Amino acid sequence: MSLELVLFFVLAAMAIGGAVSLILQRHPIHSALSLIVVMVALAGLYLLLGAEFIAAVQIIVYAGAIMVLFVFVIMLLNAGVEARTNVSRMARYVGLPLGFFLTVELAYWIAGGAGRQAPVSAGPTPTRELARMLFREFVFPFELTSILILIAILGAVVLAKKET
């Protein structure tokens, strides 16, 4: 087995294990930590695909900023252990069949060869190319997103002001 393959399986196991643990943990902080493990494992997978910039941004933005806020809020509210309830009727009669159906469908597509196209890219994509694409071809959606985020910031400030 090549080193890349070994790394792939390790990172994939980390991501899946983290995701499962995220659902199974009963304490919010433990769930948040599991989610961080998933994020870091995904960053590692991006790195294996040669997308260095995306990998670094994945860690900086998701693991380093968004998840810090999650942890911060959980600490601030001092949230305790969740009580475990029985599975609700809705989940039992609608959720379980739908989940089963989704698994069968995914298995069917993968067995049918849906994932066997040529790899997206070979070798690392330079950040320069990424920037060129973002600021030339996709500049309109990019600016639109930044306006959206600005509106969200303004909304947060307005909501925070109301409290006092």
Place this chain on the structure above:
Amino acid sequence: MSNLVAQHPVLVVAVIKIAVLMFLLLTALAYLTWFERKVVAHIQSRWGPYRAGPHGLLQPLADGLKFLFKEDVTPSGADRFVYYLAPFLTLSLSLTAIALIPFGPGEFKLFGQRTSLGIANLNIGLLFLFAITSLGVYGVALAGWSSNSKYPLLGGLRSSAQMVSYELALTMSVVGVLLLAGSFNLREIIAAQQGFLWGWLPRWNIFASPMPQVIGFSCFFTAAIAETNRLPFDLPEAEGELVAGFHTEYASFKFAMFFMGEYASMITVSCLATILFFGGWLSPFPQIGALAWMRYLPTALLAAGSAWLVWDGIRYETLLGKIVLPVLGVVLAGLAVLIALPGANDFIQGPFWFLAKVFIFLFIYVWVRGTLPRFRYDQLMAVGWKLLLPASLANIVLTSFAIVVGKR
């Protein structure tokens, strides 16, 4: 497994380099604590550590042994897993960051593999460093939360707020450097700073021609001190209000791990300041005939140090000092001769200037600690959001303008 090793000789070389760097770094960490205590002591007209070994040189060893043999208390009701995870996270992240630092331009051969000084040479080196620093918050925040005690919780909350706020200014302040260098690669950033203005002023980013990065550097260094939780921004562990902040409930070696993590981040930040703004391993003197003797500056400094050690050792009060200090002096003299040899002399130039600059930044760190009082919490937030962030944004705009105008 042996097949894997044979297929990847790069891995073997990397592991050896990591082991050597780890040894050097941990020794440097230990003696950084000694250095800090000595300098702060002299700032405050004291002697500092003097009893353990001549000039207190064995103090780090004594401290380390003490940390190892102290009773390791875990508070009742602590979240065991997270409580143990936090110090590991802090120390391993700050040690990982060092792997990205290039220490010199030279290359050498190891098992037939050409390899450079420094462990990893990434295209996104700087981004990766920031990614690791951005994870550093967790160590402090989780330590505060998992201790199940109110002072650490408050310290952890403060520190998460502080580190998130200052990370923004820290990242923004280096964008100017990135615009000038056009690369995230730390080696390329240093290479872009080569040459001299008017024949004598080095083209380091702090003096760079279209737009000197003075604002960028001030924002960077201030934010970096806050990011490493050092005075005057050490509110997470403000001992007057919070006992010791996030690590109040940690004892023994787990406390030592937080301590080592903090000092390792100090070293990383000093290396980063050197690389980004002060030309990394580049010499501050132009390569002209009149200054050719400059290449023997490391030798001269070491020789002076060795002469002083021998002179001081002979007059030292204790017998141990009378033996140890002159022996150290002789060792230094041997090193001085060794690095004057033609082959070694070329190789040592880069690392010498790099380490000299890093040392100056470490001294400034200690100097600031010994001089400035701690900020109040609201002042800290105001400095971060109302001063550093706008200033670093203004630096980006000004630098971009200067580059565009300069190109016309």
